[in-house]
Amino acid sequence: MDTCNCQPQNWRSRGNAGLNLSYYRNSGNRLAYSLDLGFSTGRMGTKPVPTLLTIKERFTSFRGDVYYNIG
Numbered sequence: 001m002d003t004c005n006c007q008p009q010n011w012r013s014r015g016n017a018g019l020n021l022s023y024y025r026n027s028g029n030r031l032a033y034s035l036d037l038g039f040s041t042g043r044m045g046t047k048p049v050p051t052l053l054t055i056k057e058r059f060t061s062f063r064g065d066v067y068y069n070i071g
Contacts, residue, residue: 016042018059032067 018040026032038061 016040018042030069032069034065034067036061036063038062 018038020036020038022034022036024032024034039059041058042056
């Protein structure tokens, strides 16, 4: 059954929280790289309106980039 979850909620139960760590380094005149590591927790709804069908999850992300200056 998919019904509205219309009970009052405090700000901590409605939002998502996260932390992102980033590292950037030049290695030479033309080359640079960066690394990002992120952690977050929160709720994701399975419908576009507030429902009882929400998923509380923890998320982890990792990203690495390499930059080359062609100018």
